[in-house]
Amino acid sequence: MKKFGIIGPGAVGTAIAYALNQSGHNVALFGRSNSTVSFQEYNHSEQHEFTVHALQDAHEPVDILFIAVKTTQLDSIIPYLNNVIHSNSVIILTQNGYGQLQKINHPYKYHAVVYISGQKDKNSVTHFRDWTLKLPLDNNTLELQTVTQDSLLNIECLEDYPEHVWYKLIVNLGINTVTALTRQPAVVLKSNEVKTLCYNLLVEGKRVAKAENVHFDDDLEESIMKIYEGYPDDMGTSMYYDMINARPLETQYIQGYIYNLSQKHQLSTPYLDSTYAILSTF
Ligand code: NDP
Known part of the structure; x- marks a missing residue:
C-alpha cells in the first residue's frame, strides 16, 4: 500500500x-x-x-x-x-x-x-x-x-497540460489582481473601469501564452469574464484575503511568472506591467 x-x-x-x-x-x-x-x-x-x-x-x-x-x-x-x-x-x-x-x-x-x-x-x-x-x-x-x-x-x-496551466494563470491574473489591488471582493467588477482593467489583463495574459505557443480560442476573455460574473459579490480571492490580512502575496509566481515571460518575449503588456509593479511592493 x-x-x-x-x-x-x-x-x-x-x-x-x-x-x-x-x-x-x-x-x-x-x-x-x-x-x-x-x-x-x-x-x-x-x-x-x-x-x-x-x-x-x-x-x-x-x-x-x-x-x-x-x-x-x-x-x-x-x-x-x-x-x-x-x-x-x-x-x-x-x-x-x-x-x-x-x-x-x-x-x-x-x-x-x-x-x-x-x-x-x-x-x-x-x-x-x-x-x-x-x-x-x-x-x-x-x-x-x-x-x-x-x-x-x-x-x-x-496531454494538453500546458493549456490548463495557462488557463488557470490567466483566470488568476484577472480576478486576483483587481481584487487584491482594490481590496474588494468580486463586487469590484461592478465598476466598469475595473471590469475593463480586468478584461485587458486577460487579453495580455493570452498574448503571453501565445508567445509560449499556448493558443486559446478568440473568445477566451469573454468566457472568463462570464465566469467572474457568476461569482457572488462577497467572494474574495486568495490574493484578496492575503492583502486584507497583510500576509505575503503570491505575486511572484502568478503575475510575476507571466510578467517575466512578457519581458523575455518583448511583448507590450502595459496593464500587466503596471499592476505587477504595484503588487510587487506589498
Ligand atoms: P493555507 O494558508 O490554507 O495553507 C498553507 C499551510 O502550510 C498552512 O497550514 C501553513 O501552516 C502551512 N505551512 C506554512 N509554512 C510551513 C512550514 N514551514 N512547514 C510546514 N507547514 C507550513 O494555503 P492554501 O491551502 O489556501 O493554499 C496552498 C496553495 O494552493 C497556494 O499556492 C494557493 O494559491 C493554492 N490554491 C488554494 C486554493 C484555495 O481555495 N485555498 C485554490 C486553488 C489553489 P500555518 O497554518 O501554521 O500557517
Missing part, C-alpha cells in the same frame, strides 16, 4: 488528507509543529480531526508527497524535504502560479493545477468545492490516478 504525505495542513492540504483518508489510504500530514487541524465541508456540521506532525522532526519517508504550502512558504520547507521522501518518491506541488517546481531538487516532481477550493481559519479548514488536480500525463501520474481512483480526489492526467 502506498504511503501518502502532505506538507501544509491548510485549506488544500487538509482537503487532500481528508479525501485520501476517507478511502482508507495511509496519510501523514506535516506542518510547522505537532498539532491538530479540523476539516469540514461547507454547510455541513460534521468535523473531522487530523493529527499534524512537525515536519522538522519527521523521519518516515512517504511514496507520494503533496506540497500544499503557499508559494511564499516553499523556501522554508525545502531544507526538510528529505525527512519525508526517498529516492523514488513522487512529489506533487499543489500551488497556484507556475515556475516554482525548479526549486525542488528531485527527479519525480510535478506541479498540479489545483481545483480544490477551501479556506483555513485558525485550526479549522472548510472545503467549499472541487477535488481536482490536473497533471501532465506520464507513468507516475497515471499510477497516482489509479491508486487514488477510489477516493474523492480527482486526478486528471493531461
Whole structure:
C-alpha cells in the first residue's frame, strides 16, 4: 500500500488528507509543529480531526508527497524535504502560479493545477468545492490516478497540460489582481473601469501564452469574464484575503511568472506591467 504525505495542513492540504483518508489510504500530514487541524465541508456540521506532525522532526519517508504550502512558504520547507521522501518518491506541488517546481531538487516532481477550493481559519479548514488536480500525463501520474481512483480526489492526467496551466494563470491574473489591488471582493467588477482593467489583463495574459505557443480560442476573455460574473459579490480571492490580512502575496509566481515571460518575449503588456509593479511592493 502506498504511503501518502502532505506538507501544509491548510485549506488544500487538509482537503487532500481528508479525501485520501476517507478511502482508507495511509496519510501523514506535516506542518510547522505537532498539532491538530479540523476539516469540514461547507454547510455541513460534521468535523473531522487530523493529527499534524512537525515536519522538522519527521523521519518516515512517504511514496507520494503533496506540497500544499503557499508559494511564499516553499523556501522554508525545502531544507526538510528529505525527512519525508526517498529516492523514488513522487512529489506533487499543489500551488497556484507556475515556475516554482525548479526549486525542488528531485527527479519525480510535478506541479498540479489545483481545483480544490477551501479556506483555513485558525485550526479549522472548510472545503467549499472541487477535488481536482490536473497533471501532465506520464507513468507516475497515471499510477497516482489509479491508486487514488477510489477516493474523492480527482486526478486528471493531461496531454494538453500546458493549456490548463495557462488557463488557470490567466483566470488568476484577472480576478486576483483587481481584487487584491482594490481590496474588494468580486463586487469590484461592478465598476466598469475595473471590469475593463480586468478584461485587458486577460487579453495580455493570452498574448503571453501565445508567445509560449499556448493558443486559446478568440473568445477566451469573454468566457472568463462570464465566469467572474457568476461569482457572488462577497467572494474574495486568495490574493484578496492575503492583502486584507497583510500576509505575503503570491505575486511572484502568478503575475510575476507571466510578467517575466512578457519581458523575455518583448511583448507590450502595459496593464500587466503596471499592476505587477504595484503588487510587487506589498
Ligand atoms: P493555507 O494558508 O490554507 O495553507 C498553507 C499551510 O502550510 C498552512 O497550514 C501553513 O501552516 C502551512 N505551512 C506554512 N509554512 C510551513 C512550514 N514551514 N512547514 C510546514 N507547514 C507550513 O494555503 P492554501 O491551502 O489556501 O493554499 C496552498 C496553495 O494552493 C497556494 O499556492 C494557493 O494559491 C493554492 N490554491 C488554494 C486554493 C484555495 O481555495 N485555498 C485554490 C486553488 C489553489 P500555518 O497554518 O501554521 O500557517
